[in-house]
Amino acid sequence: MPQKLSIRGRRTITVWIVLAIATIAATGCGDTDSGEDQRVPASTDVTQLIPKGLSWRTYQGIDLPVAAQGPRLIEGAIASDFDRSPVGAALAAIHATVRMSVAPDGQWASVGQSMIAPGRGRDTWATARxxxxxxxxxTDMAPRILGYLVRAYTDTEAQVQTYSTYPDRSITRNTATVIWATDGWRLRLPDAVTESPVTAVDSVPNDIVALPKP
Structure with a gap:
């Protein structure tokens, strides 16, 4: 029988919530930030990194950003049709990590099939989930997404860092990689989890692409 897991109080914005949850719980928010910044600029044109027509849509109690760059199609738990651009990759990474983390029992399998790249990482996640x-x-411990940084970008792969805050005022950084497939951006999970993708940080970088809410 599956073990019943309450979302309440969890740090849910994580690529590997099922496998990394013990690490996150033990440290409060995940690993401690070392202070090193190895970000690679995705573009020298800042306007290419800003979503257009930003709005919000709630999924499982968490507000997710929607923009002209995507997702342009949301069917139940599945969000798709993101631009092949730095902004599209960032929005795809945010939606995929959140939806795979909080999708309920009747939806997580379809999220995995549609939003996560095939491979050993996806298989391991599905077995654990x-x-x-x-x-x-x-509910009351749902995170609020503050914004993102695109650390690296090509037409086939992007690394995105998403910053979120919680009601206790803690801040986390979640690092995710998406790759371009025939049907658009998909989250790539590592074959082996060696460290939590979620890191506790003291503050948000000044150059973050902010996602303001009305």
């Missing part, structure tokens, strides 16, 4: 049960949305 099947052992737990998520039935309720995030």
């Amino acid at each position: 099947a052992q737990i049960s998520i039935t309720t949305p995030a």
Whole structure:
């Protein structure tokens, strides 16, 4: 029987919530930031990194950004049709990591099939996810997405860092990689998890692409 897992109180914005949850819980928010910044500028044109027509759509208690660059199609738990651009890659990374982390029991399999790249990483995640049960949305401990940085970008792969804050005023940085497939951007999970993708940070970088809410 799957173990019932409550979303409440979890640091849910993580690529590997199922496998990294013990690490995150033990440290409060994940690993401690070393202070090193190895970011590679995705573009010298800042306007290419800013979403246009930003709005918000709630999924499982968490508000997710929607813009002209995507997603242009949302069907249940699945978000798709993101631009092949730095902004499209960033929005795809945010949606994929959140949706795979909080999708309830009846939806997580379709999220994995549609939004995560095939491979050993996806298979391992699916095996672990099947052992737990998520039935309720995030509530009073739901994170608020502040913005992102595109650390590296090509037409086929991008690395994105998403910054979120929580009701206790803590801040986390989640690092994710997306790759371009025949049907658009997909989250790539590592074959082996050696460290948590979620890091506790003291503050948000000055050059973050902010995602303001009305």
